[in-house]
Amino acid sequence: MDFEFSQEQLDFLAEVERFLDENDDPEVFDVTRENMAQIVDTPKRRAFMKKLGQKGWLGMTWPKEYGGSEGEGVYEYLLNEALAARGGPQIGKGVGIIGKTLIAHGSDFLKQKFLPMILENDVEFAVGYSEPNAGSDAASMKLKAVRHEQDGKTGWLLNGQKTWTTSAHFAEWYWLGTRTDPDDKHHGITLMLVPLNHPNIEIRPIWTMGDERTNEVFINDVFVPDEYVVGEVNKGFQYISQALDLERFTMFTFSPIKQRLDLLTDYVRTETRDGKPLKDDPVIRARIARLHTDAEVARVMGLKVVAESVKGEKQTKATGKPTPPPTVESSEYKLYATEFSKRLANAAMDIAAPGSQLRVHTEEAPMKGRSESTYRYTVIDTIGGGASEIQKNIIARRGLGLPKNF
Structure with missing residues (x-):
């Protein structure tokens, strides 16, 4: 497998870096927000992403008939990694989860309504899968949807609760998993698009250990017309599964991990303890060497997902038939990268000693307090997009062919 980028790809990356230099703004880019830096949650961040849309960089892989360039x-990988390296917002769920699912399964009405807005970054989505009793096991969701008629329209009446919906307090539309058949766990879920300003939707904040806001959402007698149903009724879990393969890779970029590793390495290179350079301590040297080795493994695993995705894209173009995303490779990368990110955070706390517990942005703290914030954030990363245990099950069943109960 060739992991080298072509000259054309390197030229694109250079163009992206120039664009980021020209639009550098501390209110847009903040590496200390770690993985949560990717969300587009302020007016300045939205304006920045709109510039990306004007450059034609949103939906680059989409078909031309929907405004993409079939790249x-x-x-997309190079763009997202460059954005993530600076702590900037990323192309995320609108282009990937929602956009690509609508292209594959959405009605003409939904495509015409939402795809142009996504390409121009004129809309933000929240994703509603998790519930109090349905976290990584998305098939256990229970938010009830029953057939209903209102104001001469047929549709669905929704009642229930979602939780851990990170973008609900600033997004306009809810990408919502609903239970339309209570008797079939995996073939009884339907995806719908619901406006978040609906008067019967209540959003309450939940603050995470990473100082970021997520939300619980209460839905009471919310009517959704049939035209806002995504794809076929009761096929939602299959669509969600395909989209999660994209999320597991695009949500957890490698460049922020590498940036934190470089920060720790520079600290070890220049700091002393008890009058002796840290870099001369054989235990610390061994630990840093192992971290760099593991980082290279994570980087190459990410490139493997890209390579498999490109292979699938070429196969789709050649045959005209959709090719499934690289499920196993995505889970392998997500599992390894996020667990490695935790190990890196632990190492930074150990090596920086008691001073590592000072809060982020404390000037006199080792690495300005970055260690303690990454220690808190990286726990969240092993849960979002499917917890590490879920990734292990996917790898075991789909990759190794093991039975469900082994």
Whole structure:
């Protein structure tokens, strides 16, 4: 497998870096927000992403008939990694989860309504899968949807609760998993698009250990017309599963991990303890060497997902038939990268000693307090997009062919 980028791809990356230099703004880019830096939650961040849309960089892999340029997925990868390296918002769920699912399964009405807005970054989505009793096991969701008629329209009446909906307090539309058949766990879920300003939707904040806001959402007698149902009724879990393969890779970029590793390495290179350079301590040297080795493994695993995605794109173009995303490779990368990110955070706390517990942005703290914030944030990363235990099950069943109860 060739992990080298072509000259054309390197030229694109250079263009992206120039664009980021020209639009550098501390209110848009903040590496200390770690993985949560990717969300587009302020007016300045939205304006920045709109500039990306004007450059034609949103939806690059989409078909031309929907406003894309049918580019290879490697270009989205290069763009997202460059954005993530600076702590900037990323192309995320609108282009990936929602946009690509609508292209594959959405009605003409939904495509015409939402795809142009996504390409221009004129809309933000929240994703509603998790519930109090349905976290990583999305098939256990219970938010009830029953057939209903209102104001001469047929549709669905929704009642229930979602939780851990990170973008609900600033997004306009809810990408919502609903239970339309209570008797079939995996074939009784339907995806719908619901406006978040609906008067019967209540949003309450939940603050995470990473100082970021997520939300619980209460839905009471919310009517959704049939035209806002995504794809076929009761096929939602299958659509969600496909989209989660994209989320597991695009949500957890490698460049922020590498940036934190470089920060720790520079600290070890220049700091002393008891009058002796840290870099001369054989235990610390061994630990840093192992971290760099593991980082290279994570980087190459990410490139493997890109390579498999590009291979699938070429196969789709050649045969005209959709090719499934690289499920196993995505889970392998997500599991390894996020667990490695935790190990890196632990190492930074150990090496920086008691001073590592000072809060982020404390000037006199080792690495300005970055260690303690990453220690808190990285726990969240092993849960979002499917917890590590879920990734292990996917790898075991789909990759190794093991039975469900082994």
